[in-house]
Amino acid sequence: MAVGVEKESVEIIKPRNDKREYRRIVLQNSLQALLISDPDTDKHGGRTNAFTSSDHTNYYFDVNADCFDEALDRFAQFFIKPLMSADATTREIKAVDSENQKNLLSDGWRMNQLQKHLSAEGHPYHKFSTGNLDALEVRPKARGLDTRQELLKFYEENYSANLMHLVVYAKESLDKIQSWVQNIFQEIRNTNRSYLRFPGQPCGEEHLQILVKVVPVKQGWAASLSAGESDSVYEFSFFIVNIDLTDAGHDHVEDIMALLFKYIHLLQQSGPCEWIFDEVLTSTLCMKLSAICETGFHYQDKVRPINYVVNVASNMQLYPPKDWLVGSSLPSNYSPGIIQSVLNELTPNNVRVFWESRKFEGHTDKTEPWYGTAYSVETISGSLVQQWMERAPDKHLHLPTANVFIPTDLSLKTVTKKADFPLLLRKSPYSRLWYKSDTTFSTPKAYVKMDFNCPYAGNSPEAEVLTDIFTRLLMDYLNEYAYYARVAGLYYGIRCSENGFQVTVVGYNHKLRVLLETIVEKIAKFEVKPERFSIIKELVIKEIQNYKFQQPYQQAMYNCSLILQDRTCPWSDELEVLPHLEADDLSRFYPLMLARVFVECYVAGNIEPSEAESIIQHVEDAFYEGAQPISKALFPCQHLTNRVTKLDRGVNYSYSTEGLNPSDKNSSLVHYIQVHQDDYMLNVKLQLFALIAKQPAFYQLRSVEQLGYITVLMQRNDSGVRGVQFIIQSSVKDPRHIDLRVEAFLKMFESKLYEMSADEFKSNVNALIDMKLEKHKNLREESGFYWREISDGTLKFDRRECEVTALKQLTKRELIDFFDENIKVGAPRKKSVSVRVYGSLHSSEFKANSSPPVEPNSVQIEDIFSFRRSQPLYGSFKGGFGHMKL
Numbered sequence: 001m002a003v004g005v006e007k008e009s010v011e012i013i014k015p016r017n018d019k020r021e022y023r024r025i026v027l028q029n030s031l032q033a034l035l036i037s038d039p040d041t042d043k044h045g046g047r048t049n050a051f052t053s054s055d056h057t058n059y060y061f062d063v064n065a066d067c068f069d070e071a072l073d074r075f076a077q078f079f080i081k082p083l084m085s086a087d088a089t090t091r092e093i094k095a096v097d098s099e100n101q102k103n104l105l106s107d108g109w110r111m112n113q114l115q116k117h118l119s120a121e122g123h124p125y126h127k128f129s130t131g132n133l134d135a136l137e138v139r140p141k142a143r144g145l146d147t148r149q150e151l152l153k154f155y156e157e158n159y160s161a162n163l164m165h166l167v168v169y170a171k172e173s174l175d176k177i178q179s180w181v182q183n184i185f186q187e188i189r190n191t192n193r194s195y196l197r198f199p200g201q202p203c204g205e206e207h208l209q210i211l212v213k214v215v216p217v218k219q220g221w222a223a224s225l226s227a228g229e230s231d232s233v234y235e236f237s238f239f240i241v242n243i244d245l246t247d248a249g250h251d252h253v254e255d256i257m258a259l260l261f262k263y264i265h266l267l268q269q270s271g272p273c274e275w276i277f278d279e280v281l282t283s284t285l286c287m288k289l290s291a292i293c294e295t296g297f298h299y300q301d302k303v304r305p306i307n308y309v310v311n312v313a314s315n316m317q318l319y320p321p322k323d324w325l326v327g328s329s330l331p332s333n334y335s336p337g338i339i340q341s342v343l344n345e346l347t348p349n350n351v352r353v354f355w356e357s358r359k360f361e362g363h364t365d366k367t368e369p370w371y372g373t374a375y376s377v378e379t380i381s382g383s384l385v386q387q388w389m390e391r392a393p394d395k396h397l398h399l400p401t402a403n404v405f406i407p408t409d410l411s412l413k414t415v416t417k418k419a420d421f422p423l424l425l426r427k428s429p430y431s432r433l434w435y436k437s438d439t440t441f442s443t444p445k446a447y448v449k450m451d452f453n454c455p456y457a458g459n460s461p462e463a464e465v466l467t468d469i470f471t472r473l474l475m476d477y478l479n480e481y482a483y484y485a486r487v488a489g490l491y492y493g494i495r496c497s498e499n500g501f502q503v504t505v506v507g508y509n510h511k512l513r514v515l516l517e518t519i520v521e522k523i524a525k526f527e528v529k530p531e532r533f534s535i536i537k538e539l540v541i542k543e544i545q546n547y548k549f550q551q552p553y554q555q556a557m558y559n560c561s562l563i564l565q566d567r568t569c570p571w572s573d574e575l576e577v578l579p580h581l582e583a584d585d586l587s588r589f590y591p592l593m594l595a596r597v598f599v600e601c602y603v604a605g606n607i608e609p610s611e612a613e614s615i616i617q618h619v620e621d622a623f624y625e626g627a628q629p630i631s632k633a634l635f636p637c638q639h640l641t642n643r644v645t646k647l648d649r650g651v652n653y654s655y656s657t658e659g660l661n662p663s664d665k666n667s668s669l670v671h672y673i674q675v676h677q678d679d680y681m682l683n684v685k686l687q688l689f690a691l692i693a694k695q696p697a698f699y700q701l702r703s704v705e706q707l708g709y710i711t712v713l714m715q716r717n718d719s720g721v722r723g724v725q726f727i728i729q730s731s732v733k734d735p736r737h738i739d740l741r742v743e744a745f746l747k748m749f750e751s752k753l754y755e756m757s758a759d760e761f762k763s764n765v766n767a768l769i770d771m772k773l774e775k776h777k778n779l780r781e782e783s784g785f786y787w788r789e790i791s792d793g794t795l796k797f798d799r800r801e802c803e804v805t806a807l808k809q810l811t812k813r814e815l816i817d818f819f820d821e822n823i824k825v826g827a828p829r830k831k832s833v834s835v836r837v838y839g840s841l842h843s844s845e846f847k848a849n850s851s852p853p854v855e856p857n858s859v860q861i862e863d864i865f866s867f868r869r870s871q872p873l874y875g876s877f878k879g880g881f882g883h884m885k886l
Helices: 065-080 086-103 107-117 133-142 147-158 174-185 253-270 274-278 289-298 305-318 336-345 382-391 461-487 512-524 530-549 552-564 571-580 583-593 609-624 680-704 735-754 758-772 779-792 799-809 812-822 840-848 864-870
Strands: 021-027 032-037 047-052 057-062 165-170 210-214 221-229 237-245 352-356 374-379 423-427 431-437 445-453 490-497 500-508 598-605 651-658 667-677 711-718 721-730 831-838 858-860
Touching: 021 174, 032 174, 032 305, 057 065, 057 305, 065 165, 065 174, 086 133, 086 147, 107 210, 107 352, 133 147, 165 174, 165 305, 237 253, 253 336, 253 382, 423 609, 431 609, 431 779, 445 512, 445 779, 461 490, 461 500, 461 512, 461 530, 461 571, 461 583, 490 512, 500 512, 500 779, 512 609, 530 571, 530 583, 552 651, 552 667, 552 721, 552 831, 552 864, 598 609, 598 779, 651 735, 651 840, 667 680, 667 735, 667 812, 680 711, 680 721, 680 735, 680 758, 680 799, 680 812, 721 735, 735 812, 735 831, 735 840, 758 799, 758 812, 831 840
Parallel strands: 032 165, 210 352, 431 598, 651 831, 651 858
Antiparallel strands: 021 032, 047 057, 210 374, 221 237, 221 352, 423 431, 445 500, 445 598, 490 500, 667 721, 667 831, 711 721
């Protein structure tokens, strides 16, 4: 089909290391499109989704490259002639309602709607933004409206090509992509609609200068402050500060607000500072702040195409074509007037303070209608804030200082011997170093991960809690210092692991060593500060107490992990010991924890082998050298393992419990089928089953049976022990009923698998091969893949290539035999466990189903830990030094 197209000569700014080609075109129907040609792309993967924000809807999909043009045509038909059938409309209303049910006890959603509720009723910002059955069906019917007709009306009035922006990302040439877009998307109608604008502020005087006291669902204190500044389709935006408070902070909210306004006042009095915008001074160099942003933009990591197109499509609504890729990444010209105008908006006259605390329970007088959030409103005058500021403690507030982490050497290292997979570069009784040079990404970045294996860190609930507090205190001590590293594109994390703790540093390699050595020094010379210990302890207590407010499906997954993973202790044990632990306990525990340590280290990216070796040598010098070394090598018996419970063949286990939150109506099920320990051929059989069954399971259990918004079929990998699991959360059916529906689906799926044609089988095999051959998009993604092999102890760095070889040898008959033996209902080798969490709507069913099952080969787990002790364990891939496969 021949159609006209406008091709403007707009130079689109792109990163210097970006080898993709871009072209902007405007079709005759005024649809603007950005075409992206990337010969190196290997997928658009196989999924579709959409989301709606306050002023736009973003539709997106990806699919394997050889199917792209056909999929693009199907995608376009929704905008050309959507069906929006009555049945589909009803199903989607129920899905929206189910999603809303999931969010009713989420403090984030509750606070978002409360902020909207406390705004002008005539402004669109005030409206309920997500929808439920009442809003989409009950109320419209009461007013004589048909929801489907209103939906079609909305499409007719708002879906016009001149309001649309399209991004198409493919491996073909720009000319080829353009021909697809012209032929397919030109048919979208153009009614020349104007962009919607909603002038005026949503918050009048009565909605400003208020203190809103809110009763949250979860434990803990929080406060947020917002002030108005004009922008966006609503012609306003908010400047928001979120502050997490301790118990002590709860008693000093006035001081905290006062310090915040004192700092804003400092900024206002200082005025726009060109040196902050334009220069950052260090002892040896002068570097523009804009150059920091430019470095981040020009050396940004490549991301998955589906994420990239979603982000760029959103940018197209906000920025001129030349800045579609830039967005807000690069600063514009220095404009002191604009900066000062923004600063001037940040005054007590514009403030709205939302303060969350469970202490307000029983002391509020208002309720938000959609989520039932309890709250009260008080007035804050400008003079009151001024009084707070006058009484606030003097904290010597100041502007930022020089940043020592700004990279100036962005050159790429030359490594003579480059390998496709990680190499064991160095080993000693104290550590093992894995190294992988950058052979793909050509960016001046590095990735370092160290796993400190400490046998004493996980030998009791007390030890696990103290290790957790230890890592949080380290992060706390480093927070101010490492802030400058984050600004300069260098990130770090310290967290508990199953067998100790991990340190991760990733970013520009030039100053990475400076940050890493500071972290190592903080670990080696760790001291407990009692006042910070108390604050972190309080935070951990509240976090664990809030576990009971997790979504029911998360509770089911947690209980499944307790059943399967050896040596894990429940959060209730940690909560029991926490109140009795003091700073002195950590002071005594710290040297014991580090008395015996083995360090597993992975270094990758723009870094030479000698540099990698010097990093691990520095760690060994800090911990194992000197007259009184902090640590010693592990004894052979101390090397830690990852053991997984081995379920019995032919037995269907079940574990039932009531949900931890009596206010949550939702129930959930995790139906887990354990299959095998890591093996290439068995892996691909399981993966192929999951690929083939995923969409039919979603369609049948969610779309047709409407069991719940959260309906997932996915693989599970516990330290190399593979299986598959159904995860479903529902307010309409109890977990036992859902379990029966899962089995009914598997029975129905038998015929689909048996009747699958040779071509369909081959198509699915090829799709899985394409997924496995998809290249890593950036250093962090690649490192995560290889670190999983190291962490599990499997060390199969060429896993993807080997599994592709296995897939090419797989026959349909072998897949059917695998299904019949391991997954089919009643299969003799099948090993399964159903974890059922009963919500408040299904408490009667929980009592009725609590008796032992009468079905043959069914066993009810009464106590997780008694069951775990009674079961055999899989052997561990992860063993001690000298025992692992290399």
